[in-house]
Amino acid sequence: MKKGFWGDVVQYRTLLLMLLPAVIFFFVFAYIPMAGIVLAFKQFNYSGGIFGSPWNGLDNFRFFFQSGDAWTVTRNTALYNLAFIIVNNVFQIMMAILLFEVANKWFRKIFQTMMFLPYFISWVVVGAIAYNLFNFEYGTLNVVLKFFGLNPIDVYNTASYWPIILILVSAWKAVGYGTIMYLAAITSIDSEMYEAAEIDGANIFQRIWRITIPNLFPTVIILVLLAIGNIFRGDFGMFYNMVGNNGLLFSSTDVIDTFVFRSLITSNDIGMSSAAGFYQSVLGLITILIANYAVRKYDKDRALF
Numbered sequence: 001m002k003k004g005f006w007g008d009v010v011q012y013r014t015l016l017l018m019l020l021p022a023v024i025f026f027f028v029f030a031y032i033p034m035a036g037i038v039l040a041f042k043q044f045n046y047s048g049g050i051f052g053s054p055w056n057g058l059d060n061f062r063f064f065f066q067s068g069d070a071w072t073v074t075r076n077t078a079l080y081n082l083a084f085i086i087v088n089n090v091f092q093i094m095m096a097i098l099l100f101e102v103a104n105k106w107f108r109k110i111f112q113t114m115m116f117l118p119y120f121i122s123w124v125v126v127g128a129i130a131y132n133l134f135n136f137e138y139g140t141l142n143v144v145l146k147f148f149g150l151n152p153i154d155v156y157n158t159a160s161y162w163p164i165i166l167i168l169v170s171a172w173k174a175v176g177y178g179t180i181m182y183l184a185a186i187t188s189i190d191s192e193m194y195e196a197a198e199i200d201g202a203n204i205f206q207r208i209w210r211i212t213i214p215n216l217f218p219t220v221i222i223l224v225l226l227a228i229g230n231i232f233r234g235d236f237g238m239f240y241n242m243v244g245n246n247g248l249l250f251s252s253t254d255v256i257d258t259f260v261f262r263s264l265i266t267s268n269d270i271g272m273s274s275a276a277g278f279y280q281s282v283l284g285l286i287t288i289l290i291a292n293y294a295v296r297k298y299d300k301d302r303a304l305f
Contacts, residue, residue, distance in 0.1 A: 039274035060275035069259060070276075074232070074283070077255040080163070081231040084170050085224060091171050092178030093216065097208055099179065100186045112183075116176035126169065127241030134165075159252040166242060166253065170235070178223075185219040186212055221295060225303075229288035232256065232280050256280045 009016065036050055043056040064070055095115065102108045118126075133140050134155035142152035155161050189211065197207050234255030243253045245262070256276060264273040296303040 037274070037278055039271055040278040042271055044270040056271070060271040061279065063272050064275050064279065069254070072251065073254050073256045073259045076252065077232050077234045077257075080166065080234065080255065081227070083163075083167050084174075085227045085231070087167055087171050088174045088178060089220065089224065091175045092182050093213075093220070095175060095179040096182035096186055097212055099183055100212070101204060101208075112176070112179070115179055118173050119177045121173070123237035123241040126173070126238075127244075130165070130169070130242055156246060157248050159249045162243070162249055162253050166238070169242065170238065181223065182216060182219065185216055189215045225288070225291055225295065228291045229284055231287050232283040234258065236261065
């Protein structure tokens with residue numbers, strides 16, 4: 001006999017109560033604020049507020065695209081996140097496999113703890129570390145270069161250095177957290193597969209290539225799909241604290257999030273900032289739909305929906 005919807009609610013009431021705080025959190029902080037999207041189509045003024053301000057159609061979007069920064073920040077956001085996805089996942093998978101194959105449990109625990117530590121360091125602290133490392137006058141890098149009679153490097157006035165710096169810093173921060181997820185996926189692989197391969201004479205590299213990596217594909221696909229959904233959302237904490245308001249670096253470091261923040265702070269143009277944020281959300285939605293469609297074509301069981 002079918003219980004119906006309310007019958008399921010009563011049966012699973014404990015699990016639903018455990019889920020309730022997360023539902024309330026996302027409803028309050030993610031769904032209710034979506035009403036403010038109307039600001040992207042309004043000429044905001046404080047007397048009228050969000051819903052009383054006059055409509056101005058697509059003027060905010062027109063100003064955003066005619067400013068000349070739309071293509072730059074969109075390109076930077078997408079390319080940085082694409083690089084983060086590729087580099088971070090490669091390092092995380094490599095480190096997870098390395099830790100799994102290490103026989104010494106004490107070394108594994110110590111190494112895993114050391115890798116995970118940067119994840120808890122604030123981007124404010126990381127920005128301060130980077131400044132003390134790359135400062136032209138007294139930074140550690142230039143002090144060492146001067147000691148060996150080499151010319152100092154003006155990192156904070158040279159935009160071409162920053163893509164490499166940001167990618168490496170992102171990997172340093174993220175490798176520990178991602179390694180734990182991939183390590184959990186590896187430990188869930190049936191150990192009998194490794195035992196059978198070892199009996200058949202497979203060496204460690206063959207076991208990794210034939211067993212570990214293929215069994216990691218479902219986890220990789222899910223994590224990559226989730227990351228692709230945010231490919232047009234830059235890590236504001238990283239970019240702002242690493243670069244700040246250094247206009248000399250904007251050509252290679254400015255992303256949509258920092259552009260919106262700076263536009264809101266300097267010009268107080270709430271409508272244009274909302275339009276840029278709306279543009280960012282639409283791009284993210286289109287990207288995740290395309291990526292999920294591609295995965296469904298390859299293997300529908302590994303798609304998100």
